Amino acid sequence: MLKINNLHAKVEGNEILHGINLEINPGEIHAIMGPNGSGKSTLASVLAGKNEYEVTEGSVTFEGKNIFEMEPEIRSREGIFLAFQYPIEIPGVSNANFLRTAVNEHRKHKGMEPMEAGDFLKLMRERAKLVKIDPKFFSRAVNEGFSGGEKKRNEIFQMAMLEPKLSILDETDSGLDIDALRIVSDGVNALRNENNSFLVITHYQRLLNYIVPDFVHVLYNGQIVKSGTKDLALELEERGYDWIKEEFKTI
Amino acid sequence: MTENDKIIDNLTQGEYKYGFTTNIEQEFSPLGLNEDVIRFISEKKNEPQFMLDFRLKAYRYWLKMKEPAWQKVHYPPIDYQNIYYYAAPKNKSKPKSLEEIDPEIRETYKKLGIPLEEQKLLAGIAVDAIMDSVSVATTFKEKLNEVGIIFCPISEAIIDYPELVEKYLGSVVPYTDNYFAALNSAVFSDGSFVYIPKGVRSPMELSTYFRINASQTGQFERTLIVAEEGAYVSYLEGCTAPMRDENQLHAAIVELYAHKDASIKYSTVQNWYPGDKQGKGGIYNFVTKRGLCEGENSKISWTQVETGSAITWKYPSCILKGKNSVGEFYSVAMTNNYQQADTGTKMTHIGEGTRSRIVSKGISAGKSDNSYRGLVRINKKAENSRNYTQCDSLLIGSECGAHTFPYIEVENNTAVVEHEATTSKISDDSIFYLNQRGISTEDAVGMIVNGYAREVIMQLPMEFAVEAQKLLAISLEGSVG
Ligand SMILES: Nc1ncnc2c1ncn2[C@@H]1O[C@H](COP(=O)(O)OP(=O)(O)O)[C@@H](O)[C@H]1O
Numbered sequence: 135m136l137k138i139n140n141l142h143a144k145v146e147g148n149e150i151l152h153g154i155n156l157e158i159n160p161g162e163i164h165a166i167m168g169p170n171g172s173g174k175s176t177l178a179s180v181l182a183g184k185n186e187y188e189v190t191e192g193s194v195t196f197e198g199k200n201i202f203e204m205e206p207e208i209r210s211r212e213g214i215f216l217a218f219q220y221p222i223e224i225p226g227v228s229n230a231n232f233l234r235t236a237v238n239e240h241r242k243h244k245g246m247e248p249m250e251a252g253d254f255l256k257l258m259r260e261r262a263k264l265v266k267i268d269p270k271f272f273s274r275a276v277n278e279g280f281s282g283g284e285k286k287r288n289e290i291f292q293m294a295m296l297e298p299k300l301s302i303l304d305e306t307d308s309g310l311d312i313d314a315l316r317i318v319s320d321g322v323n324a325l326r327n328e329n330n331s332f333l334v335i336t337h338y339q340r341l342l343n344y345i346v347p348d349f350v351h352v353l354y355n356g357q358i359v360k361s362g363t364k365d366l367a368l369e370l371e372e373r374g375y376d377w378i379k380e381e382f383k384t385i
Numbered sequence: 386m387t388e389n390d391k392i393i394d395n396l397t398q399g400e401y402k403y404g405f406t407t408n409i410e411q412e413f414s415p416l417g418l419n420e421d422v423i424r425f426i427s428e429k430k431n432e433p434q435f436m437l438d439f440r441l442k443a444y445r446y447w448l449k450m451k452e453p454a455w456q457k458v459h460y461p462p463i464d465y466q467n468i469y470y471y472a473a474p475k476n477k478s479k480p481k482s483l484e485e486i487d488p489e490i491r492e493t494y495k496k497l498g499i500p501l502e503e504q505k506l507l508a509g510i511a512v513d514a515i516m517d518s519v520s521v522a523t524t525f526k527e528k529l530n531e532v533g534i535i536f537c538p539i540s541e542a543i544i545d546y547p548e549l550v551e552k553y554l555g556s557v558v559p560y561t562d563n564y565f566a567a568l569n570s571a572v573f574s575d576g577s578f579v580y581i582p583k584g585v586r587s588p589m590e591l592s593t594y595f596r597i598n599a600s601q602t603g604q605f606e607r608t609l610i611v612a613e614e615g616a617y618v619s620y621l622e623g624c625t626a627p628m629r630d631e632n633q634l635h636a637a638i639v640e641l642y643a644h645k646d647a648s649i650k651y652s653t654v655q656n657w658y659p660g661d662k663q664g665k666g667g668i669y670n671f672v673t674k675r676g677l678c679e680g681e682n683s684k685i686s687w688t689q690v691e692t693g694s695a696i697t698w699k700y701p702s703c704i705l706k707g708k709n710s711v712g713e714f715y716s717v718a719m720t721n722n723y724q725q726a727d728t729g730t731k732m733t734h735i736g737e738g739t740r741s742r743i744v745s746k747g748i749s750a751g752k753s754d755n756s757y758r759g760l761v762r763i764n765k766k767a768e769n770s771r772n773y774t775q776c777d778s779l780l781i782g783s784e785c786g787a788h789t790f791p792y793i794e795v796e797n798n799t800a801v802v803e804h805e806a807t808t809s810k811i812s813d814d815s816i817f818y819l820n821q822r823g824i825s826t827e828d829a830v831g832m833i834v835n836g837y838a839r840e841v842i843m844q845l846p847m848e849f850a851v852e853a854q855k856l857l858a859i860s861l862e863g864s865v866g
């Protein structure tokens with residue numbers, strides 16, 4: 135589904151990603167862990183197409199298509215979803231209006247008719263349940279005045295509405311208490327199937343008790359320095375990141 | 386230039402879709418302005434003597450005045466002798482019913498989305514359609530008459546209800562008020578007249594649609610709305626004009642008069658031709674709008690969505706004379722390319738317990754310049770009066786300007802005056818967030834702008850709110866891409 139090959143990327147003149155290789159197949163959950171500043175969010179932003187990040191080398195294909203030839207909105211419509219580490223507030227634009235526009239853009243891309251308002255509301259109610267979002271949030275402005283946890287839940291709600299093929303969750307667990315963490319994980323697990331994939335970026339192992347990954351990668355200094363199974367996450371939890379830093383300080 | 390600046394640049398280059406002209410035979414006054422032209426206009430309209438006297442007094446006063454220069458807009462001097470002050474679709478005799486209207490004119494309004502056949506109109510909205518200097522159709526007249534409401538072209542009101550017109554015309558905006566008010570008083574040719582009798586709530590929205598068609602003409606319309614005790618009316622005006630290289634002058638006056646317990650809601654969606662991307666052509670929109678809350682507990686509310694005109698210069702204002710009267714001003718003013726807007730309001734608190742609320746949302750894109758200018762004045766006797774002002778500016782791109790000039794004059798220390806102001810930009814992060822959900826940058830900017838303007842848009846009657854939202858998005862086209 136996603137093939138990242140020797141990806142190098144710069145921001146403001148500094149190279150942050152120094153040759154990433156990663157392949158994700160349908161149905162797989164990959165976790166990326168690593169200390170702060172190692173380039174996890176940069177990788178997510180490059181995949182989603184944020185334009186201040188410049189790709190200098192390497193390739194990324196999504197379902198065989200070169201993603202660098204697609205605008206960010208096209209990547210979204212093709213099925214790449216990013217749950218932001220810091221979701222943005224859009225004052226005056228209701229969640230419902232925003233989501234309806236987004237969903238209908240996705241439908242248009244697939245050659246489908248826009249959704250009837252009534253059907254759309256039904257869908258929203260159904261998906262909101264997955265992440266225990268109160269329908270009164272529908273008419274509130276996107277993320278405006280939301281608590282940190284509400285914003286993160288809202289990201290997963292949007293994901294549930296858009297049904298992406300590849301979901302990248304950038305530290306969706308940070309700032310969540312244990313109940314919220316459960317809600318978010320239950321949401322992800324409910325949406326999981328053999329056709330869609332997840333790239334779960336996290337700083338802590340804790341999330342991976344709920345969303346069990348098939349593979350765990352350690353990103354350090356812009357490179358994937360270690361890959362393994364979920365046991366690697368447990369090892370990191372136990373030993374911290376210092377031994378990784380020690381082992382790979384030359385890069 | 387960052388990628389988003391480029392996109393923004395593109396979005397602000399939307400095309401004006403009302404820029405066509407109608408080929409109809411027109412009748413003009415002689416070019417330029419003098420007493421004979423004024424007599425010509427008055428005669429054309431079969432006006433009673435008092436009107437001619439009013440016009441001539443205004444004209445003679447105007448001659449002694451100087452064009453104002455304090456506003457933050459720039460334009461070459463206007464040659465007042467190179468304008469036609471009267472242009473009217475030629476019609477052998479006045480159409481007696483809507484069916485008799487010239488098919489070309491009917492077609493024009495259809496293109497503008499305003500069918501003149503009553504059965505096709507949005508139910509619940511009566512329209513007075515004005516092309517250049519004259520009213521071409523007023524719909525739902527009979528239905529309104531049943532409840533005693535007068536809604537007709539002001540030229541007709543002058544003949545049919547002279548005592549009402551004589552009593553109220555110039556009572557809120559005297560011809561001595563300002564340069565363009567004097568000019569308008571001298572040469573105005575049509576506009577709408579609304580009279581709501583005591584205790585009557587208008588059963589439908591009333592609206593006027595202004596259309597400039599003829600070239601080299603000025604449009605000087607005059608609207609007068611009187612609400613008697615306990616009356617209520619919601620009134621809406623919309624405007625468009627053809628695309629022309631020349632600048633055309635539009636100098637209107639709107640007067641609102643609210644008696645005790647009366648309430649007038651006046652909404653404007655202004656979309657005059659703004660000129661091309663290089664700033665050539667477009668309407669000069671120099672308008673005086675004022676409402677008098679004469680009676681106790683009366684209320685006047687202005688809502689405006691201004692997206693058009695090369696230059697907009699207007700300050701819909703309220704004089705809060707009646708005890709506990711209320712004035713409101715909700716405004717979205719959007720400028721793009723080389724447009725200039727200097728707009729705001731004046732709230733004059735005279736009576737005790739008077740309240741006013743100002744919500745102004747400026748949006749500037751392209752190389753445009755957008756100023757809010759407001760005056761809140763609390764007179765000595767205005768005990769316990771209150772004002773709340775919120776004044777926001779949104780910048781799109783980096784070549785536009787936004788300015789605020791809030792003036793506050795308080796002579797009574799029991800008054801409470803609050804002022805809040807913000808300036809913001811559409812951030813790349815917001816656009817990217819929406820992009821990531823599948824929304825194109827152009828739509829994202831439209832969405833963000835509409836969200837920003839929401840508080841004002843919500844004040845508009847439903848159908849027009851939808852219209853205004855589309856208009857905001859269209860006017861932004863080309864500012865992002
Ligand atoms: N927009 C940016 N401008 C400048 N530097 C950036 C930007 N984004 C990320 N960086 C830098 O790139 C490095 C990696 O950051 P990031 O990808 O956010 O790490 P992580 O998500 O792993 O904590 C950091 O040194 C950070 O300062």
Ligand SMILES: [Mg+2]
Pocket residue numbers: 174175176219304305
């Ligand atoms: Mg990060």
